[in-house]
Amino acid sequence: MQRNLKVAVVGAGLMGHGIAQVFATAGHETTLTDTSKDVLKAARGYIKHNLEQMKIESDVVLERIHLCGDLAEAVSNANLVIEAASERIELKQQLFKRIADAAPQSAILASNTSVIPITKIGEHLENQARFRLVGTHWWNPPHLVPLVEVVATNYTADSVFDETFEILRELGKTPVKVYKDVPGFIGNRLQHAMWREAISLVERGVCDAETIDTVVKQSFGMRLPVLGPMENADLVGLELACAVHQIIFPDLDCGKEPSPMLVDLLEKGHAGMRTGKGLREWTADQAEEVCRRLALHLIAAGDS
Numbered sequence: 001m002q003r004n005l006k007v008a009v010v011g012a013g014l015m016g017h018g019i020a021q022v023f024a025t026a027g028h029e030t031t032l033t034d035t036s037k038d039v040l041k042a043a044r045g046y047i048k049h050n051l052e053q054m055k056i057e058s059d060v061v062l063e064r065i066h067l068c069g070d071l072a073e074a075v076s077n078a079n080l081v082i083e084a085a086s087e088r089i090e091l092k093q094q095l096f097k098r099i100a101d102a103a104p105q106s107a108i109l110a111s112n113t114s115v116i117p118i119t120k121i122g123e124h125l126e127n128q129a130r131f132r133l134v135g136t137h138w139w140n141p142p143h144l145v146p147l148v149e150v151v152a153t154n155y156t157a158d159s160v161f162d163e164t165f166e167i168l169r170e171l172g173k174t175p176v177k178v179y180k181d182v183p184g185f186i187g188n189r190l191q192h193a194m195w196r197e198a199i200s201l202v203e204r205g206v207c208d209a210e211t212i213d214t215v216v217k218q219s220f221g222m223r224l225p226v227l228g229p230m231e232n233a234d235l236v237g238l239e240l241a242c243a244v245h246q247i248i249f250p251d252l253d254c255g256k257e258p259s260p261m262l263v264d265l266l267e268k269g270h271a272g273m274r275t276g277k278g279l280r281e282w283t284a285d286q287a288e289e290v291c292r293r294l295a296l297h298l299i300a301a302g303d304s
Contacts, residue, residue, distance in 0.1 A: 008078035015112055016084035017043040018142035021050055024064040026171050031066045033074035040067050050143055054299055072102035082136060084112040092121045100129035108160055110136040115184045119153040130155040134164050137185055144298035146174040149185045200253035203261040209279040
């Protein structure tokens with residue numbers, strides 16, 4: 001039987017409102033809090049839009065989501081607190097000190113950071129809180145992407161690690177256990193290794209940014225939903241994989257800093273879709289269409 005939880009989500013922005021939606025859809029009473037009144041107020045509209053896009057009745061789900069502007073009040077009765085604030089280490093450290101003081105001492109404390117080591121986030125906490133701290137890295141959009149990486153530190157109690165995994169599994173997510181608290185965990189290390197090489201190819205004049213996207217989407221990207229990289233390596237044979245690596249590895253980008261091209265684009269104010277230009281140029285309609293197409297693709301994948 002699925003447990004009934006009282007969940008608090010700290011941060012109602014890009015990830016937070018989607019995470020709250022998942023718990024509320026599964027029947028859990030969920031409190032959503034944010035320091036910005038505007039962000040908090042807008043969360044209901046975003047959730048309603050998501051649910052309508054997924055063809056889920058929104059009224060029942062929204063009744064389970066409670067908006068609260070006070071952090072201490074929001075977490076005071078929670079069994080599970082998930083932090084989904086901006087990717088700033090000092091902010092997350094401060095938040096967890098406040099959360100640990102206000103939440104029940106039995107509550108699981110989880111961070112949705114995508115790259116910051118969980119150990120670093122909890123380094124100023126007392127041991128009783130550090131034992132209950134775990135990483136839960138959801139993927140954007142969190143209400144549609146199944147994977148959640150559950151990250152243990154050297155302090156995380158085994159019972160907390162296992163219970164968090166089970167809670168996510170009961171939600172219908174696909175949790176995986178990350179046993180070593182490395183920056184970026186699993187998925188982002190893989191993803192950004194590819195991004196580094198993709199940006200390098202453009203920077204070196206091998207091709208343009210649009211070609212990178214075409215190559216990925218029209219070749220190995222088509223296989224990825226059913227054939228992971230380890231499966232693919234075994235499929236083609238490790239002799240071939242090793243031979244390819246001997247030729248290609250010496251020429252791959254191994255930079256330890258962000259690409260100079262990326263830094264230059266940012267200095268010129270080209271931050272991506274929201275500014276109309278990044279690695280590619282975007283109109284507002286094109287950017288909106290990408291988001292719409294992604295959502296519909298993920299919804300269809302979840303239904304199949």
